[in-house]
Amino acid sequence: CNNYQVIDLGVMVPAEKILEAARKEQVDVIGLSGLITPSLDEMVHVAKELEREGFKTPLLIGGATTSRVHTAVRIEPHYTGPVVHVNDASRSVPVVSALLSREQREGFVQSQRTDYARVREQHKQANAADKYLQLQLARENAFVSNHLDQPVPKPDRLGVTVLDDYPLAELVPYIDWTPFFHSWELKGSYPKILQDPERGAEAKKLFDDAQAMLKRIVEERWLQARAVIGLFPASREGDDVLVFDPEGKHTRCTFHTLRQQTKKPAGQHNLALADFVREPVIPGTPADYVGAFALSTGFGIEERVAAFERDHDDYSAILLKALADRLAEAFAERLHERVRKEFWGYASDERLSNEELIGESYRGIRPAPGYPAQPDHTEKRTLWSLLDVEKNTGIQLTESLAMFPTAAVSGLYFAHPDAHYFGIGRIQRDQVADYARRKGLSLEEMERWLGPNLAY
Numbered sequence: 300c301n302n303y304q305v306i307d308l309g310v311m312v313p314a315e316k317i318l319e320a321a322r323k324e325q326v327d328v329i330g331l332s333g334l335i336t337p338s339l340d341e342m343v344h345v346a347k348e349l350e351r352e353g354f355k356t357p358l359l360i361g362g363a364t365t366s367r368v369h370t371a372v373r374i375e376p377h378y379t380g381p382v383v384h385v386n387d388a389s390r391s392v393p394v395v396s397a398l399l400s401r402e403q404r405e406g407f408v409q410s411q412r413t414d415y416a417r418v419r420e421q422h423k424q425a426n427a428a429d430k431y432l433q434l435q436l437a438r439e440n441a442f443v444s445n446h447l448d449q450p451v452p453k454p455d456r457l458g459v460t461v462l463d464d465y466p467l468a469e470l471v472p473y474i475d476w477t478p479f480f481h482s483w484e485l486k487g488s489y490p491k492i493l494q495d496p497e498r499g500a501e502a503k504k505l506f507d508d509a510q511a512m513l514k515r516i517v518e519e520r521w522l523q524a525r526a527v528i529g530l531f532p533a534s535r536e537g538d539d540v541l542v543f544d545p546e547g548k549h550t551r552c553t554f555h556t557l558r559q560q561t562k563k564p565a566g567q568h569n570l571a572l573a574d575f576v577r578e579p580v581i582p583g584t585p586a587d588y589v590g591a592f593a594l595s596t597g598f599g600i601e602e603r604v605a606a607f608e609r610d611h612d613d614y615s616a617i618l619l620k621a622l623a624d625r626l627a628e629a630f631a632e633r634l635h636e637r638v639r640k641e642f643w644g645y646a647s648d649e650r651l652s653n654e655e656l657i658g659e660s661y662r663g664i665r666p667a668p669g670y671p672a673q674p675d676h677t678e679k680r681t682l683w684s685l686l687d688v689e690k691n692t693g694i695q696l697t698e699s700l701a702m703f704p705t706a707a708v709s710g711l712y713f714a715h716p717d718a719h720y721f722g723i724g725r726i727q728r729d730q731v732a733d734y735a736r737r738k739g740l741s742l743e744e745m746e747r748w749l750g751p752n753l754a755y
Contacts, residue, residue: 303395311699314341314348321356328395329354332362336669336676337699339369339750346378357381357398359391369751371415372422381408382415387484426725426754431560432569434730438538438558442574446716451577451587452645454530457545460642461691465524465630467517467596473629475657479509482621512618521603522623522706524630526594527691530643530712532585535576539737540589542685547585552685554589554711555737556673557723560730560754572672575664575715590638590712592665593688596626597704623706631708632656635665638712645714664718667710669700671722674752676700677738682709725754 306324308317321329329349331342342360349358358378360370370384381398385391397407432440476489485502487495492502516522532547533540540554558571568574579586600623607616639646639661646662655661668678679700688694688709695703702709731753735745746753 303392311697314345317345318348318352318354321354326356327399328357328359330359330361330391333360333364334362335364335699335701336674336748336750338362338364339373340747343373343377346374346382349380350378354378355380357383357395359383359385359394361385361387361391364751366751368418368422371418373750375412375415376419381411383411430562431725431727431754432562434558434560434727434733437560437569437730440563440569441558442568442570442717444574444577444715444717447577449716452643452714454588454590454642455644456642457530457532459527459529459686459691462524462526462528462594462634463692465526467520467522467524467626470524470596470626470629470633471513471517472653473632473656474625475628475632476506476625478628479621479625480505482624508618509622512615513622516619516622516626520599521619522596522600522626523598524594524596524626525598525692525694526592526630526634527686527688528590528592528634528638528642528712529686530588530590530638531685532587533576533589534579534584534586535573536578536582538571538573538734540573540576541583541585542589542591543585550583552681553737554678554681555675555734557675557726557734557749557752558730559721559723560726561724570721572666572711572713575713575718588643588714590643590714591682591686591710592631592634592638592712593682593686593692593694593702593707593709594627594630594634595692595694595702595704595707596630597623597706598693600704600706620706623704627706627708631665631710635663635712636661639663639714643712643714659720662716662718663712663714664720665710665712666720667708670710672720673711674723675734675748677740677748679709682711723752726752728753728755 306320308320331345333339333342346358358380360374365384367384370382375382383394385394397403480487480489480492480502483505485492485498493499493506495502531545532543538556538558542551543549544551556572559569563569576589577587603619604616640649649661651660666672669676679696683689683696694707697703731745731749732742735742
C-alpha cells in the first residue's frame with residue numbers, strides 16, 4: 300500500500316501478539332486502530348507494554364473512536380517512542396514518510412510532542428472542576444416537559460416484532476450517500492460532490508461503481524437484512540427508564556441514562572435521555588412508552604468479502620462493506636419511519652421526503668448506546684436481553700460489545716415531542732460512581748467504559 304508493506308494482524312489482537320509480530324518482522328511503524336470505546340484502554344495498555352519491553356518504534360493511533368486529545372492525554376505519556384494520532388487514512392502516508400525520513404523525523408517528532416503537551420494543558424484547564432455541576436445540581440436543572448397535559452400515544456403494536464429477510468430494494472431509496480463519500484475520504488455533500496470541479500470525476504466514478512454493485516446486492520441477494528423491534532410501557536425513575544411487559548404489570552428491565560454536568564447558561568437544561576419519559580403518579584408503574592431495536596444488513600457479507608479478497612480485489616471488498624453500512628443506516632431510517640407511522644402510530648399522517656428524513660424533520664429520536672447521548676456501550680446488554688436479539692436475528696455482541704455482523708445498528712425509540720439528540724460531554728466522578736451503583740458494576744469497570752467522557 301503506497302509502497303509500504305502492511306502486516307494486518309486482524310481485530311481484537313492482544314498486546315503480546317502485536318509486540319511479537321513487531322519484533323519478528325522488524326517493523327518501522329506500529330499502527331493501532333480503534334472503533335469502539337474499550338479499544339482506547341487497550342491502546343494505553345499496548346503503549347505501556349511497548350515501553351516496558353524497550354521499544355522505540357513509532358506508534359500510530361487511528362480509528363473512529365480515537366482523537367488527538369485522547370492520544371495526547373492518555374497514550375503518549377506512557378511511551379517514550381514517537382506517538383502520532385492520524386485523523387484519517389489519507390494522512391498516514393505523509394506521517395509515516397516523515398517518521399522514516401532522516402531529515403524530517405527529529406523535527407516532526409519534536410513538533411508532535413510540543414503539540415501534545417499543549418493539548419494536555421488545554422485539557423486540564425477545560426476540565427477544571429469549576430466548569431461542572433455536582434450531580435444533584437445537574438438533576439435539579441433537568442428538562443421538564445410542557446406537554447404533561449397531553450395524552451401519551453399508545454403503540455398500536457406492543458411487544459416484540461421480528462422482521463426477517465427484509466426486502467433490500469425497499470431500503471435503497473433511504474440511503475444517505477454523503478457519509479458514503481466521506482468513508483472514501485471524499486469530503487462534500489451528495490449530490491453536489493458529483494459536480495465538484497476537483498473531486499467530481501472521482502466521486503462520479505465511485506458512485507457509478509456503487510450503483511452497479513448495489514444493483515447486484517439487491518437482485519442477487521448478496522446480503523440479508525434482519526431486525527427486531529419492541530415497544531413497551533415505561534416510566535422515568537430519576538435518571539433511569541423502567542421498562543414493563545406489554546401488559547404493564549411487571550418490570551422487564553431498566554435502561555440507565557447519563558446526565559450532562561457542564562454548567563449551562565440560564566434557560567438551558569442539563570439533559571438526560573430519561574427526561575423524555577414521563578414520571579408515574581404511582582412509583583413503579585407505567586406512565587409512558589419507549590421502544591428498542593436492533594438490525595443488521597450484514598448477513599452474508601463475510602463470504603462475499605472473502606471471495607473478493609481471494610481474487611485480490613480489495614476495492615470491491617471495501618466497496619461492499621461501505622454499501623452494507625449504508626444499507627444498515629437506511630434500514631434504521633426506514634424502520635423508524637414505520638415505527639412512527641405504523642407500529643407505534645403516533646405520526647400516522649407523516650409525509651416526509653428522503654431529504655427531510657435525513658434532516659430528522661420528524662417527531663422522536665433513536666439514540667444508540669455508544670453514541671453522544673448515551674456513550675455507555677454496556678446498555679446494549681440490556682437491549683439484547685429485552686429483545687432477545689441474538690435469538691431473534693442472529694446479531695451478536697462481541698466481548699467488547701461491538702455488534703456482529705458489523706453492518707448493524709441498535710438503539711432506543713423515544714416519541715416525546717421535545718426529544719432531540721444531544722451529547723453528554725464530560726462527567727464527574729460523583730455521577731460515574733452513582734451510575735455504577737445503579738448498574739451494579741464497580742467504579743473501575745464503569746470508568747473503563749466511559750473513559751472518553753471522564754472529566755477527572
